[in-house]
Amino acid sequence: MTGPALQFDLFRQDGQARLGRVTTRHGAFDTPAFMPVGTQGTIKGMLPDHIAATGSQIILGNTYHLMLRPGEQTVAALGDLHRFMAWPGPILTDSGGFQVFSLADINRIGDDGVTFKSHIDGATVHLTPERSMAVQNALGADIIMAFDECPPGTAPIEYQQKALERTLRWAKVSVDSHARSNDQSLFGIVQGGTSEKLRAFCAEELIKLDLPGYAVGGLAVGEGFEAMKAVLSFTTPILPVGKPRYLMGVGFPRDIVAGVARGIDMFDCVMPTRNGRNAYAFTANGAIRLRNAQYSRDTGPLEDGCDCYSCRTFTRGAIRHFFSADEMLGPILVSVHNVRFYQRLMTDIRQAIAENQFDEFQRTDPRCGLGPTERTKVVNG
Amino acid sequence: MTGPALQFDLFRQDGQARLGRVTTRHGAFDTPAFMPVGTQGTIKGMLPDHIAATGSQIILGNTYHLMLRPGEQTVAALGDLHRFMAWPGPILTDSGGFQVFSLADINRIGDDGVTFKSHIDGATVHLTPERSMAVQNALGADIIMAFDECPPGTAPIEYQQKALERTLRWAKVSVDSHARSNDQSLFGIVQGGTSEKLRAFCAEELIKLDLPGYAVGGLAVGEGFEAMKAVLSFTTPILPVGKPRYLMGVGFPRDIVAGVARGIDMFDCVMPTRNGRNAYAFTANGAIRLRNAQYSRDTGPLEDGCDCYSCRTFTRGAIRHFFSADEMLGPILVSVHNVRFYQRLMTDIRQAIAENQFDEFQRTDPRCGLGPTERTKVVNG
Numbered sequence: 210m211t212g213p214a215l216q217f218d219l220f221r222q223d224g225q226a227r228l229g230r231v232t233t234r235h236g237a238f239d240t241p242a243f244m245p246v247g248t249q250g251t252i253k254g255m256l257p258d259h260i261a262a263t264g265s266q267i268i269l270g271n272t273y274h275l276m277l278r279p280g281e282q283t284v285a286a287l288g289d290l291h292r293f294m295a296w297p298g299p300i301l302t303d304s305g306g307f308q309v310f311s312l313a314d315i316n317r318i319g320d321d322g323v324t325f326k327s328h329i330d331g332a333t334v335h336l337t338p339e340r341s342m343a344v345q346n347a348l349g350a351d352i353i354m355a356f357d358e359c360p361p362g363t364a365p366i367e368y369q370q371k372a373l374e375r376t377l378r379w380a381k382v383s384v385d386s387h388a389r390s391n392d393q394s395l396f397g398i399v400q401g402g403t404s405e406k407l408r409a410f411c412a413e414e415l416i417k418l419d420l421p422g423y424a425v426g427g428l429a430v431g432e433g434f435e436a437m438k439a440v441l442s443f444t445t446p447i448l449p450v451g452k453p454r455y456l457m458g459v460g461f462p463r464d465i466v467a468g469v470a471r472g473i474d475m476f477d478c479v480m481p482t483r484n485g486r487n488a489y490a491f492t493a494n495g496a497i498r499l500r501n502a503q504y505s506r507d508t509g510p511l512e513d514g515c516d517c518y519s520c521r522t523f524t525r526g527a528i529r530h531f532f533s534a535d536e537m538l539g540p541i542l543v544s545v546h547n548v549r550f551y552q553r554l555m556t557d558i559r560q561a562i563a564e565n566q567f568d569e570f571q572r573t574d575p576r577c578g579l580g581p582t583e584r585t586k587v588v589n590g
Numbered sequence: 591m592t593g594p595a596l597q598f599d600l601f602r603q604d605g606q607a608r609l610g611r612v613t614t615r616h617g618a619f620d621t622p623a624f625m626p627v628g629t630q631g632t633i634k635g636m637l638p639d640h641i642a643a644t645g646s647q648i649i650l651g652n653t654y655h656l657m658l659r660p661g662e663q664t665v666a667a668l669g670d671l672h673r674f675m676a677w678p679g680p681i682l683t684d685s686g687g688f689q690v691f692s693l694a695d696i697n698r699i700g701d702d703g704v705t706f707k708s709h710i711d712g713a714t715v716h717l718t719p720e721r722s723m724a725v726q727n728a729l730g731a732d733i734i735m736a737f738d739e740c741p742p743g744t745a746p747i748e749y750q751q752k753a754l755e756r757t758l759r760w761a762k763v764s765v766d767s768h769a770r771s772n773d774q775s776l777f778g779i780v781q782g783g784t785s786e787k788l789r790a791f792c793a794e795e796l797i798k799l800d801l802p803g804y805a806v807g808g809l810a811v812g813e814g815f816e817a818m819k820a821v822l823s824f825t826t827p828i829l830p831v832g833k834p835r836y837l838m839g840v841g842f843p844r845d846i847v848a849g850v851a852r853g854i855d856m857f858d859c860v861m862p863t864r865n866g867r868n869a870y871a872f873t874a875n876g877a878i879r880l881r882n883a884q885y886s887r888d889t890g891p892l893e894d895g896c897d898c899y900s901c902r903t904f905t906r907g908a909i910r911h912f913f914s915a916d917e918m919l920g921p922i923l924v925s926v927h928n929v930r931f932y933q934r935l936m937t938d939i940r941q942a943i944a945e946n947q948f949d950e951f952q953r954t955d956p957r958c959g960l961g962p963t964e965r966t967k968v969v970n971g
Contacts, residue, residue, distance in 0.1 A: 251912060251919040257903065279886060279911040286887040287907040295903045505660060506667040522638065522676045526668040530660040531632060537918055538632040 212421025214351070215394035217453045221562060225445070225472040228562040231267075231422075231453050233299045233351035234392050235291060238266035240453060240474035241562075243465065243555045244301060245482060245548050249274045250284070250294050253482050254541040255548070257295045262518060263545065264552035267299040267351075269477045272344050273308030277327050277334070281347035289349030301477070302350040304341045304383075304398075307426070307458070310359040318358065320375060338382040346389045354424065355383040357398045362432045369402045376400045377414050384418055396422040396455060403436050405443045412447040423448050424455040425473070429464065434580065437464065441471035448472075462491070462554055463580035466571055469558055481547035486540040488532045491550040493575050497525075499543065504529045511542075517549035518542075593802025595732070596775035598834045602943060606826070606853040609943040612648075612803075612834050614680045614732035615773050616672060619647035621834060621855035622943075624846065624936045625682060626863060626929050630655045631665070631675050634863050635922040636929070638676045643899060644926065645933035648680040648732075650858045653725050654689030658708050658715070662728035670730030682858070683731040685722045685764075685779075688807070688839070691740040699739065701756060719763040727770045735805065736764035738779045743813045750783045757781045758795050765799055777803040777836060784817050786824045793828040804829050805836040806854070810845065815961065818845065822852035829853075843872070843935055844961035847952055850939055862932050866925030869913045873931070874956050878906075880924065885910045892923075898930035899923075 211217045216232040229240040245252045245260060248271045252260055260268065270290055275281060284293050290300055309315065313325035322337030341356035356379045360372040380397050387395050397415035401407030415423060425444055428437045441456070448454055455475035456468045465476050481491065488499040492512040497504070499511075510520035511528065519528070519542040531539030554576055561570035571577050592598045597613040610621040626633045626641060629652045633641055641649065651671055656662060665674045671681055690696065694706035694715075703718030722737035737760045741753040761778050768776050778796035782788030796804060806825055809818045822837070829835055836856035837849045846857050862872065869880040873893040878885070880892075891901035892909065900909070900923040912920035935957055942951035952958050 249911075249915040249917055250908065251917050254918045254922075256899070256919070256922070258899075274915075278915055279907070283887055283907065283911070287889055287905050292905070293908045293911075295908075506664055508668055518637075518639075524668050524673070526660070526664065527631065527674045527676075530630075530664070530674075534630040534655075534659055536630055536632050537635045537921070538637070540918070541635075541637070 211452050212394045213390055214392045215421040217422070217451060219451060223562045223565050223567040224470065226469045226558075226562045226567045227472055227474055228559055229453070229474060231299075231474075233394070235300070235351050236266070236298045238299055239559055241465070241469045241555055241558055242267060242475050243551045244269045244475065244477040245551075246271070246477055246479045247294060247296075248479070249278070250290070252544075252548075253486060254537065254544045255482070259518065259545050260296070260548070261298075263549040264556060265548060267301060268294075268296055270294070270300055270302045270348065270350060271305075271308060272302050272341060272348065273305035273312070273336075275302075275348060276305065276336075276344045277329050281344040285347045285349070291349065299352070300350040301352040302345050302348055302354065303457070304345070304354040304356040305336055306341070306354075306357045306398075307359050309336055320378070322356075322379075323358075338379040339386045342383055342386040342388070346387070346393065349389075350393065352394050352396060352422065353387070355380040355395060355397050357400055357426060359400070359427055359430070360402070362402055362427070362430055364402075366404065369404065369407060373400055373407055373411055377411065380415060380418060384420070394421040396420060396424050398424045398426040398457070399444060399448075400427045402427060403432055403440055408440060408444045409447055412444060416447075416449060420452075422453040422455060424457050426457045428456065429458040429460050429478075434464065434467070438467050438471065441468060441473065445472040461580040462551075462576045463578055465554070466558065466577045469562075470567070470571060481551050482544045485544035485547040488529075488539065488543060490543050491547050491579070495579065499525065499529045499532050499539070501529075511546045512550070515546065515549065515553070517546045519546040592833050593775045594771055595773045596802040598803070598832060600832060604943045604946050604948040605851065607850045607939075607943045607948045608853055608855055609940055610834070610855060612680075612855075614775070616681070616732050617647070617679045619680055620940055622846075622850045622936055622939055623648055623856050624932045625650045625856065625858040626932075627652070627858055627860045628675060628677075629860070630659070631671070633925075633929075634867060635918065635925045636863070640899065640926050641677070641929070642679075644930040645937060646929060648682060649675075649677055651675070651681055651683045651729065651731060652686075652689060653683050653722060653729065654686035654693070654717075656683075656729060657686065657717075657725045658710050662725040666728045666730070672730065680733070681731040682733040683726050683729055683735065684838070685735040685737040686717055686725070687722070687735075687738045687779075688740050690717055701759070703737075704739075719760040720767045723764055723767040723769070727768070727774065730770075731774065733775050733777060733803065734768070736761040736776060736778050738781055738807060740781070740808055740811070741783070743783055743808070743811055745783075747783075747785065750785065750788060754781055754788055754792055758792065761796060761799060765801070775802040777801060777805050779805045779807040779838070780825060780829075781808045783808060784813055784821055789821060789825045790828055793825060797828075797830060801833075803834040803836060805838050807838045809837065810839045810841050810859075815845065815848070819848050819852065822849060822854065826853040842961045843932070843957045844959055846935070847939065847958040850943075851948070851952060862928035863925045866928040867921040869920065869924060870928075871924050872928050872960070876960065880906065880910045880913050880920070882910075892927045893931065896927065896930065896934070898927045900927040
């Protein structure tokens with residue numbers, strides 16, 4: 210066991226790419242894994258049976274949103290987050306740190322924690338590593354995250370350093386405050402911006418805590434694709450081989466493939482569902498924007514050859530109409546497709562690693578090039 | 591066969607209540623039947639597999655909405671309405687008349703048809719019986735409706751009479767313009783407000799057209815429960831025994847039960863889905879409003895003993911949160927429950943008729959009393 214409540218089996222490496230499986234108290238998931246994001250206790254527009262049908266094996270919940278509404282005590286009174294979301298499989302919750310620093314109206318960042326105004330009712334909220342752990346313990350996810358500070362990538366190096374020291378202090382407080390280490394596994398988060406020195410220092414300090422897994426945070430926040438790859442290239446080799454590695458908030462298919470190539474095992478991103486709600490469907494040949502009039506009488510599926518419910522059931526023309534008419538079915542169907550698109554990508558990545566063909570896969574599969582500028586610049590939507 | 595494309599088997603009568611089955615080119619449905627409403631090519635928030643799982647066997651589409659957007663030629667280019675909605679079973683489309691008279695900004699009502707402004711883009715649209723038939727032929731539903739005028743119940747009797755004559759003239763034009771009588775069955779609509787004389791006259795004239803089925807229109811438009819029952823009591827006995835009878839736009843469980851008791855075989859209403867989207871869940875003991883704070887930590891299902899997906903899967907507390915957080919899952923789950931609630935009612939009505947127990951069912955089952963004033967006056971939502 211990697212921890213009391215987590216086992217990581219590493220089956221094979223192909224270059225830096227790793228094929229494995231993480232086993233939790235609520236079941237296992239194959240790695241590299243993609244986790245759809247259930248911000249407020251639901252993956253927007255998707256029922257649990259749809260989520261499972263996409264091949265998703267683990268999902269993510271947001272501590273920040275759930276602590277503000279309905280409140281972690283309400284989730285606990287209703288069972289736990291698994292029962293609340295009707296998702297019996299593995300769940301990971303983040304620490305709330307990223308949302309506080311990206312969404313909230315912050316009053317004060319102190320050495321003990323952060324004070325901010327709730328975006329729901331304006332109430333003053335104080336979030337500390339102790340409180341983040343208490344909330345995550347009440348929610349009951351299988352993997353929980355240490356509370357960290359996420360400074361903007363543009364912050365001066367002096368501030369980055371100060372934030373990093375705080376992140377390390379908070380990681381230790383998180384470990385000490387974690388009340389359910391027997392059934393919840395606490396991962397540490399490596400911060401340090403684009404500085405190799407800071408990343409190495411942070412990783413080494415966290416490794417001393419002997420945590421069951423490690424995340425790389427503070428990426429996918431505007432630093433750019435090349436910088437992300439550079440940070441991963443010098444960070445993951447420091448991390449222990451026998452523990453899962455999670456790249457937070459990433460990303461486009463291109464970014465995920467680059468992460469796998471640099472030894473990352475777990476990913477999460479709102480992109481498949483958020484883009485799906487905006488009529489943006491992923492396909493191997495680039496994104497399609499369903500609001501575009503060219504699809505109005507298109508009898509084909511969202512993506513040729515896709516086995517998802519949406520592609521098996523509805524024409525592009527009908528889905529375009531659902532968006533035009535502001536019907537829920539549009540966002541639902543494209544979200545289902547996009548999550549399945551991501552999970553098919555992960556399945557094919559795992560297969561390529563299993564066959565020692567990951568380099569070939571990276572070079573030849575068109576999905577590996579899908580990023581923000583790849584054929585997605587359509588005007589509508 | 592009742593018509594070239596419709597067979598009605600009447601298995602049994604219990605008082606006026608009838609147990610039967612209607613068979614169309616796209617399959618059969620048991621009567622008395624409730625049809626959920628798919629206004630714009632989708633039953634709002636429900637995927638076809640959810641709809642089928644509620645026990646729904648036939649659904650309704652709205653000609654008015656579909657002709658304006660995406661346009662019947664677009665639906666036809668994508669296959670037909672069955673393919674468009676991914677509903678392989680029976681479908682009924684209305685004629686557009688009711689929506690024109692209740693929703694549209696009408697410029698002119700003439701003897702040939704109605705001119706109105708589209709609620710989508712303000713374009714001037716001319717709807718005639720010929721055009722209604724052409725649209726319904728293009729959509730391809732199994733049962734289609736004659737184009738009728740629906741005057742407000744408060745209109746003077748002279749106007750009612752004039753509207754009725756127009757409705758009868760339009761019914762004949764509808765019959766003459768119907769281009770697919772081999773696979774689509776055209777029903778006539780009995781109008782006449784609350785006047786026994788007008789209703790009888792209209793019914794008798796329509797019967798001369800020997801249509802495969804007959805609807806009672808112009809009810810559930812504010813005339814009140816007692817007036818509705820009175821109209822049904824003197825109208826249905828005039829209609830041919832061997833053809834299905836459809837009460838349009840009805841209603842609360844109480845109204846449906848009263849319709850069955852007066853020989854009605856088919857019903858449709860937006861109530862289960864519209865109320866569902868507004869956090870209003872039907873239960874045998876009255877409606878519950880999920881926005882009410884009393885449900886925030888309620889671990890029970892929407893309705894004890896209900897076998898629907900929502901009740902098997904989610905707590906009231908979680909569903910309340912989905913509404914509070916404006917998540918699609920709230921409207922989806924309560925719509926699924928409400929449609930299932932209606933279909934369980936229909937199943938139990940059919941069972942009661944089969945056992946010659948319909949009177950007993952009406953007297954003792956609490957659902958038979960559920961109407962607009964029955965325990966639904968909760969402040970929230």
